[in-house]
Amino acid sequence: xxxxxxxxxxxxxKFLKLRVPFFIVSLLLIAASWGLVVSQGLNYGVDFAxxxxxxxxxxxxxxxxxxxxxxxxxxxxYGAPVVQEFGAPNQVSIRVALPEEVEATPGxxxxxxxxxxxxxxxxxxxxxxxxxxxxxxKVAGEFRTAAALALLAAMVAVAIYIWxxxxxxxxxxxxxxxxxxxxxxxxxxxxxxxEFSLQIIAAILSIIGYSLNDTIVVFDRIRENLKKFxxxxxxxxxxxxxxxxxxRTVMTSLTLLVALLPLLFFGPxxxxxxxxxxxxxxxxxxxxxxxxxxxxxxxxxxxxDSFVPRETAADRQEKIARGGTL
Amino acid sequence: xxxxxxxKKLWLWGLxxxxxxxxxxxxxxxxxxxxxxxxxxxxxxxxxDLAGGSHLLLEADAGEVxxxxxxxxxxxxxxxxxxxxxxxxxxxxxTADGALSFMLDDSGDIDRARGELEPLIAGQGLxxxxxxxxxxxxxxxxxxxxxxxxxxxxxAMESATEVVRRRIDELGTREPTIIRQGDxxxxxxxxxxDDPEALKELLGxxxxxxxKLVDENALPTNVAAGIAPPGSQIFPYAADSELAGxxxxxxxxxxxxxxxxxxxQAGIDPRTNEDVVNIQFDNQGGQKFAKLSTENVGKNFAxxxxxxxxxxxxxxxxxxxxxxxxxxxxxxxxxxxxxxQLRSGALPVPLTVVEERTVGPDLxxxxxxxxxxxxxxxxxxxxxxxIATYGRFGIFATIALAFNVLILLGIMALLNATLTxxxxxxxxxxxxxxxxxxxxxxxxxxxxxxxxxRVVAAVENGYKEASRAIYDANFTNFIAGALLFFFGSGPIxxxxxxxxxxxxxxxxxxxxxTRMWAAGWLRSARPADITI
Numbered sequence: 001x002x003x004x005x006x007x008x009x010x011x012x013x014k015f016l017k018l019r020v021p022f023f024i025v026s027l028l029l030i031a032a033s034w035g036l037v038v039s040q041g042l043n044y045g046v047d048f049a050x051x052x053x054x055x056x057x058x059x060x061x062x063x064x065x066x067x068x069x070x071x072x073x074x075x076x077x078y079g080a081p082v083v084q085e086f087g088a089p090n091q092v093s094i095r096v097a098l099p100e101e102v103e104a105t106p107g108x109x110x111x112x113x114x115x116x117x118x119x120x121x122x123x124x125x126x127x128x129x130x131x132x133x134x135x136x137x138k139v140a141g142e143f144r145t146a147a148a149l150a151l152l153a154a155m156v157a158v159a160i161y162i163w164x165x166x167x168x169x170x171x172x173x174x175x176x177x178x179x180x181x182x183x184x185x186x187x188x189x190x191x192x193x194x195e196f197s198l199q200i201i202a203a204i205l206s207i208i209g210y211s212l213n214d215t216i217v218v219f220d221r222i223r224e225n226l227k228k229f230x231x232x233x234x235x236x237x238x239x240x241x242x243x244x245x246x247x248r249t250v251m252t253s254l255t256l257l258v259a260l261l262p263l264l265f266f267g268p269x270x271x272x273x274x275x276x277x278x279x280x281x282x283x284x285x286x287x288x289x290x291x292x293x294x295x296x297x298x299x300x301x302x303x304x305d306s307f308v309p310r311e312t313a314a315d316r317q318e319k320i321a322r323g324g325t326l
Numbered sequence: 327x328x329x330x331x332x333x334k335k336l337w338l339w340g341l342x343x344x345x346x347x348x349x350x351x352x353x354x355x356x357x358x359x360x361x362x363x364x365x366x367x368x369x370x371x372x373x374x375d376l377a378g379g380s381h382l383l384l385e386a387d388a389g390e391v392x393x394x395x396x397x398x399x400x401x402x403x404x405x406x407x408x409x410x411x412x413x414x415x416x417x418x419x420x421t422a423d424g425a426l427s428f429m430l431d432d433s434g435d436i437d438r439a440r441g442e443l444e445p446l447i448a449g450q451g452l453x454x455x456x457x458x459x460x461x462x463x464x465x466x467x468x469x470x471x472x473x474x475x476x477x478x479x480x481x482a483m484e485s486a487t488e489v490v491r492r493r494i495d496e497l498g499t500r501e502p503t504i505i506r507q508g509d510x511x512x513x514x515x516x517x518x519x520d521d522p523e524a525l526k527e528l529l530g531x532x533x534x535x536x537x538k539l540v541d542e543n544a545l546p547t548n549v550a551a552g553i554a555p556p557g558s559q560i561f562p563y564a565a566d567s568e569l570a571g572x573x574x575x576x577x578x579x580x581x582x583x584x585x586x587x588x589x590x591q592a593g594i595d596p597r598t599n600e601d602v603v604n605i606q607f608d609n610q611g612g613q614k615f616a617k618l619s620t621e622n623v624g625k626n627f628a629x630x631x632x633x634x635x636x637x638x639x640x641x642x643x644x645x646x647x648x649x650x651x652x653x654x655x656x657x658x659x660x661x662x663x664x665x666x667q668l669r670s671g672a673l674p675v676p677l678t679v680v681e682e683r684t685v686g687p688d689l690x691x692x693x694x695x696x697x698x699x700x701x702x703x704x705x706x707x708x709x710x711x712x713i714a715t716y717g718r719f720g721i722f723a724t725i726a727l728a729f730n731v732l733i734l735l736g737i738m739a740l741l742n743a744t745l746t747x748x749x750x751x752x753x754x755x756x757x758x759x760x761x762x763x764x765x766x767x768x769x770x771x772x773x774x775x776x777x778x779x780r781v782v783a784a785v786e787n788g789y790k791e792a793s794r795a796i797y798d799a800n801f802t803n804f805i806a807g808a809l810l811f812f813f814g815s816g817p818i819x820x821x822x823x824x825x826x827x828x829x830x831x832x833x834x835x836x837x838x839x840t841r842m843w844a845a846g847w848l849r850s851a852r853p854a855d856i857t858i
């Protein structure tokens with residue numbers, strides 16, 4: 001039986017030849033992402049923005065009457081509502097801000113939600129309520145802090161572990177490539193103004209997971225080769241390591257892709273944002289392991305001494321005593 | 327690396343099959359078939375985002391607990407001074423700024439007053455509950471200590487959680503989750519609830535029942551203007567009462583709280599045909615009520631629920647049996663709701679809903695169906711790719727992957743964990759990590775063969791060299807997952823649970839199970855060459 005080989009056996013692609021231009025492009029992309037996040041802002045969902053969010057499906061329609069919904073809900077007097085498609089074209093989520101005095105009154109928030117649903121049902125009898133969420137401003141603020149803290153803590157802890165298992169340069173490389181992946185994902189969400197909810201935090205966590213996997217596999221091979229080829233120049237050694245793991249990188253990424261694509265196209269609408277973010281992260285994460293994490297090792301001056309203890313005078317004497325040669 | 331004695335094989339298989347079997351009740355349950363009742367049935371719970379239902383986050387007002395504590399202390403202090411022998415006269419009692427202070431009429435009483443107060447402020451535990459200071463030789467100031475207040479809030483939350491649980495149980499909903507969260511919050515999750523409004527209605531009321539004497543000396547004009555006579559308080563009539571819009575002045579102290587009830591039922595008064603609520607006091611409450619009614623025959627008393635007057639009947643005669651009837655403008659439903667609230671006890675502190683989520687059951691079912699179809703297609707694609715690329719070793723990897731998912735589900739069922747939408751992302755990541763582990767191993771075996779190692783040595787080395795990267799990658803992710811579990815809020819936790827368990831099962835299935843199968847095959851077939 002002839003087995004499939006996606007990558008020819010002996011590749012020798014000079015990945016790191018272009019490390020400087022790629023690195024500059026990456027830095028620019030990171031800067032652009034944060035620029036977008038600051039200037040455009042993230043389109044926070046009800047989790048992070050607080051307020052009242054109603055999700056509806058228009059069962060007998062192909063497409064939700066979004067423009068008209070804005071008018072109907074806007075006429076209720078809670079300010080301009082945020083109406084957006086949610087998954088399928090006939091599903092929408094509608095968010096209104098809660099008036100300040102409502103925050104303190106139990107029940108009043110849901111009453112507003114029900115008022116919104118009632119106003120829409122009067123005009124569109126085929127509207128089906130899929131969900132009705134209230135998040136007070138205080139809780140939303142806590143969600144933002146908790147999410148940011150969890151992300152930061154996870155990234156720092158991971159970097160420390162890699163530092164312990166490898167060397168500090170590897171920790172910096174991994175941390176930087178994670179920072180790159182998270183930044184670009186945030187940038188994507190700011191650019192397209194996709195709704196940014198707690199679910200997307202789960203997606204970013206998955207991206208960190210994948211990217212980390214990739215980075216560690218490459219790092220592991222670098223560590224192995226550093227011990228094996230102590231005289232090889234570092235850029236060459238990194239290229240060798242990346243080439244040796246290339247078959248695995250391609251195979252793993254492809255397998256994940258064929259698992260994710262059906263979820264993206266046939267999966268539940270509510271998972272779309274999550275899966276789309278993970279799919280995007282798959283590419284970004286693979287790229288960052290090769291073009292960001294590895295070159296940083298060159299600039300930070302990793303040597304094989306990190307893993308092979310330097311020969312001391314005592315070692316040398318022992319070797320001679322055993323009749324070895326220097 | 328490839329040596330598997332029989333005992334090792336046996337317990338590895340035993341472990342694998344036992345853990346996988348735990349997943350069966352959940353899997354069979356999701357297809358709609360019945361799982362025999364006689365067998366143990368650990369279940370993976372579906373989160374509300376998948377199953378539909380309501381999620382409420384309730385927050386208690388800590389200030390209210392402190393205010394109530396201050397009021398109780400005032401009553402206790404007054405009683406202690408009154409009952410002292412001889413009586414200690416005090417005046418100018420104030421509860422401003424969160425502290426209780428009063429003047430002694432005679433500064434010579436100071437040591438006796440201190441003695442009377444000592445048992446009140448010491449507290450039951452090791453922490454002192456109140457600090458006592460004497461200002462200007464005659465004014466005594468009682469300030470609650472931080473520890474005392476914290477303890478009071480903790481106690482209040484503990485019993486509030488219990489009350490919430492009892493009220494929800496009365497609704498008869500299946501498997502509600504009620505958990506205390508942080509210092510002042512309670513999470514309530516009720517799957518598949520049709521009417522979240524009824525739930526909120528039930529939890530929104532503190533159901534603090536009080537019986538207080540009507541202050542008959544108060545001028546009606548003052549009461550209407552909201553000016554209470556000294557020692558009295560003004561309460562409005564409830565909105566659904568016939569006298570809604572008007573108010574009454576009642577004496578602030580000396581009433582009875584409805585804490586001592588043993589029962590409450592909705593009923594109908596046979597004489598008037600009105601809906602009423604019948605209540606029964608316990609021994610202590612019955613005695614207090616008997617005393618109050620005996621001393622005040624012919625006077626009006628107000629029945630106050632959550633700061634609103636339900637009715638203000640007259641004590642026609644002493645009520646000695648420990649049973650009473652509350653009448654007002656009840657309907658059958660409102661009488662029943664009040665009976666439930668009284669039965670389950672008053673909330674020691676009002677709760678506000680700070681977060682609420684409702685997911686329609688249709689959406690949940692739809693999500694699961696589509697999710698399963700997508701996973702099926704994805705799995706077939708992954709399996710095809712793995713077998714086409716690695717042949718026999720791809721088959722090992724595929725079976726390991728299947729066991730991985732089963733064991734993960736099984737452990738989640740055993741821990742009674744909840745599967746949420748973010749949890750599905752965790753599943754995807756787990757499958758990704760498992761595929762990657764197998765790819766790493768198989769690519770390494772290819773590499774070792776290419777370098778000219780013999781079959782057994784190549785497989786052995788492949789596992790040995792690949793496992794280092796697999797351990798590192800999975801352990802790093804494990805650290806991240808554990809941190810997320812501790813720092814993250816609800817949805818992030820749901821993700822972290824799956825991730826952490828999944829990484830462990832991945833290492834086990836990819837590194838141990840496939841190695842055992844590969845070793846078994848190499849031993850029995852003794853191939854001179856392998857296609858990989």
